[in-house]
Amino acid sequence: MLCPCGSQTDYSLCCQPLHLGVAHAETPKQLMASRYCAFVMDQADYLLATHHPDFRGDLTREELSESAQTTAWHCLQIVDATVTGDVGEVEFKAWYREDKRLQALHERSRFSREDGLWYYRDGEIQPSPTLPGRNDACLCGSGKKFKRCCG
């Protein structure tokens, strides 16, 4: 199965080793993709484990799992990713379908590295993105026109 993060790689060679804890994200971008993928695959333990404890608040496994299960995730677009030392930022659009319409969570997230491991800290919600035009390239990265693909 192709990995839901959009890497065009098999899940078993992409985000699954991270979800299983046998490998660790090497960059904030990789962590972001694996966390999106964990929402798609309902891997709440991974979401909790990669959320920095100082920023987790009283978020629970159950809440994460519910949000994972009740959202019809569609695809992930990473817009920008930067790293400076042990701090990183990733801007992304996580597309999902609601009432058959594509919508996106557009966020700029902050990450930090502690003892060699990257953690998600928090993020700032960005303005909702607009959909591509019917003849524009599809947002899923297929290279097809939007109207012939996810539109």
Ligand SMILES: [Zn+2]
């Ligand atoms: Zn992946």
Ligand SMILES: [Zn+2]
């Ligand atoms: Zn598409």
